[in-house]
Amino acid sequence: MGVVSEIARRSASRNAKLAKIPLGIAGRAAVGFGKKLVGGDKTQINASLNQKAAEQLFAVLGELKGGAMKFGQALSVMEAAVPEEFGEHYREALTKLQAAAPPLPTEAVHRVLDQQLGTKWRDRFSSFDDTPAASASIGQVHRAVWSDGRAVAVKVQYPGADEALRADLKTLSRMTGLLSSVIPGADVKPLLAEITERTEEELDYRNEAANQRRFSAAFDGNPHIVIPKVVAAAPKVIVTEWIEGTSVSAVIKAGNENPSGTKDLRNRVANLLGLFHFSSPEVVGLLHCDPHPGNFLVLDSGKLAVLDFGACAPMPSGFPEVLGRMLALAVADEHAALTELLYEHGWVIPGRKVSHEEIEAYLRPFSDPIRTDTFHFTRAWMQRVAGKATQFSSPEMKTARALQLPAEYLMIFRVLGGSVGILAQLDAELGFMKLVRTWVPGIRTDQAS
Numbered sequence: 466m467g468v469v470s471e472i473a474r475r476s477a478s479r480n481a482k483l484a485k486i487p488l489g490i491a492g493r494a495a496v497g498f499g500k501k502l503v504g505g506d507k508t509q510i511n512a513s514l515n516q517k518a519a520e521q522l523f524a525v526l527g528e529l530k531g532g533a534m535k536f537g538q539a540l541s542v543m544e545a546a547v548p549e550e551f552g553e554h555y556r557e558a559l560t561k562l563q564a565a566a567p568p569l570p571t572e573a574v575h576r577v578l579d580q581q582l583g584t585k586w587r588d589r590f591s592s593f594d595d596t597p598a599a600s601a602s603i604g605q606v607h608r609a610v611w612s613d614g615r616a617v618a619v620k621v622q623y624p625g626a627d628e629a630l631r632a633d634l635k636t637l638s639r640m641t642g643l644l645s646s647v648i649p650g651a652d653v654k655p656l657l658a659e660i661t662e663r664t665e666e667e668l669d670y671r672n673e674a675a676n677q678r679r680f681s682a683a684f685d686g687n688p689h690i691v692i693p694k695v696v697a698a699a700p701k702v703i704v705t706e707w708i709e710g711t712s713v714s715a716v717i718k719a720g721n722e723n724p725s726g727t728k729d730l731r732n733r734v735a736n737l738l739g740l741f742h743f744s745s746p747e748v749v750g751l752l753h754c755d756p757h758p759g760n761f762l763v764l765d766s767g768k769l770a771v772l773d774f775g776a777c778a779p780m781p782s783g784f785p786e787v788l789g790r791m792l793a794l795a796v797a798d799e800h801a802a803l804t805e806l807l808y809e810h811g812w813v814i815p816g817r818k819v820s821h822e823e824i825e826a827y828l829r830p831f832s833d834p835i836r837t838d839t840f841h842f843t844r845a846w847m848q849r850v851a852g853k854a855t856q857f858s859s860p861e862m863k864t865a866r867a868l869q870l871p872a873e874y875l876m877i878f879r880v881l882g883g884s885v886g887i888l889a890q891l892d893a894e895l896g897f898m899k900l901v902r903t904w905v906p907g908i909r910t911d912q913a914s
Contacts, residue, residue: 569605569623571595577621581699588612589697593619599759602670603630608707616707617696620670629670667775674698676751676774677705683749690741691770708770710762713738717758717890724892730763735842735893737769742884743904746780754778754876756883758890778876785873789907796835796898796908800825810871817867827864832886835898842888842895 515898561675574595578586587593591610598618599606603626607619666672674695681692693706716734720727738761746752754776762770788811794803804821807813830850834840870878888895 469913471587486625494615514739568597568600571619573605573624574605574621577624577701578619581702582697592618604670609704611696615696617704618693618707620703620705622668622670631670657912669700670703670775671698671700673773673775674703675701676777677752680745680749680753680771680774684708689762689768691736691768693770693772698811708762708764708772710764710770713758713761713763713887715889716763717887720890720892731891731893732895733767734761734763734769735888735891735895737763738884738887741769741771742880743900747783747904750779750781750783752778752780752876752880754880756880756887784877784905786872786875786906789905789909790833790902791907792901792905793908795828795832797824800828807868812868812871814867815870819867823860823864827861827868834895835901838896838898839894840897841893842885843892844889847885847889 473688484609487644508812529836575598582589589612591612591614593609594607596607597605604620604622609617609619677692677695680696684690684692691708692740693708695703695705697704703710709790716730724739740754745760751892753771753774755773760773762772783789787806791803791806794800800821804824807824813819833846834842857910902908
């Protein structure tokens with residue numbers, strides 16, 4: 466039980482499992498409506514329906530692995546935006562997807578290693594633990610010892626992951642309306658489009674190895690950030706140094722249980738995460754594009770270790786200078802000039818019109834972190850922002866429908882959104898504007914002087 470022989474490859478089989486989600490939710494909604502008609506407690510009935518919908522959604526996504534689980538993991542970082550009335554069940558179900566999936570059988574793992582590292586792959590290891598230490602959307606991680614005595618992590622891609630990933634993403638793209646209703650505040654459609662776009666490069670672990678080697682070299686000797694070195698790589702297997710630490714998921718859990726006792730730790734983690742994401746484009750020329758708590762570890766030394774470099778966006782010149790100029794104008798409340806810049810650089814859909822008053826009103830809910838040097842990211846703040854961002858009939862949404870995100874900014878805002886989600890889960894304070902003024906051209910302090 467719980468062990469999958471292989472990812473279900475056939476599209477019909479996977480579609481049938483994904484189809485359970487809308488059918489199950491619709492059925493429960495009908496039952497709930499019937500209970501309300503006979504005088505059942507509306508709040509209690511809604512809570513029960515939401516709990517069952519969440520459990521089913523994330524159980525199916527986790528079981529399928531592939532694109533379905535990858536989508537679930539991307540959603541999980543937005544857990545802080547889920548309104549409180551949807552309860553802890555959403556939080557728990559979302560968080561489970563950050564690390565959990567049924568393991569691949571040992572013989573299947575050995576078969577992949579035979580194909581990728583050669584039939585004498587055992588000679589390259591002093592020892593290899595057949596029990597997986599962790600699982601991910603398209604692979605699972607085993608602990609081993611390399612022939613030179615180094616502890617290593619061996620990530621093995623699930624057989625059929627490529628076909629499954631493509632099939633899932635195609636199916637999920639047809640369910641965006643339903644998924645948006647189950648996960649309030651999540652902008653599902655662009656999230657899926659972006660995951661689909663990055664699929665092919667993530668399926669070849671040699672791309673991940675190349676990205677990780679660049680990060681590892683750039684951060685080598687850094688006093689705050691640790692990147693494990695790549696030991697070996699093949700299309701479906703990657704071997705990296707093993708890093709021992711406490712996952713940021715565990716730090717978030719500890720913060721929920723003991724807010725006052727973990728405050729300093731949570732703030733330190735937030736500032737390290739901010740430093741990593743803001744500095745990477747300039748230091749490495751790449752942006753790490755998979756921000757969820759399972760990809761970050763706090764070491765005993767106090768440093769932050771970063772894992773999983775399958776999704777990275779090239780930024781050879783650091784952050785775009787125009788982005789900094791936009792931020793500077795927003796900070797200075799110069800919305801007329803900001804609106805001109807938006808038109809000039811393709812942020813307004815051709816043929817649409819927006820005024821600077823509309824831009825100012827649209828940005829107001831999101832602009833709190835740029836109003837002070839240090840900002841406290843909380844679930845309550847994020848829920849408020851997400852609530853405003855999803856009021857379809859509001860003037861702000863009318864403005865949003867006139868705007869578009871140019872392609873070169875898509876991953877920046879994906880990482881920003883995911884990182885803010887983690888910060889809100891951490892309930893942490895971050896010197897946000899200090900990082901902006903240090904690392905973003907166009908608003909950088911040394912440029913302003």
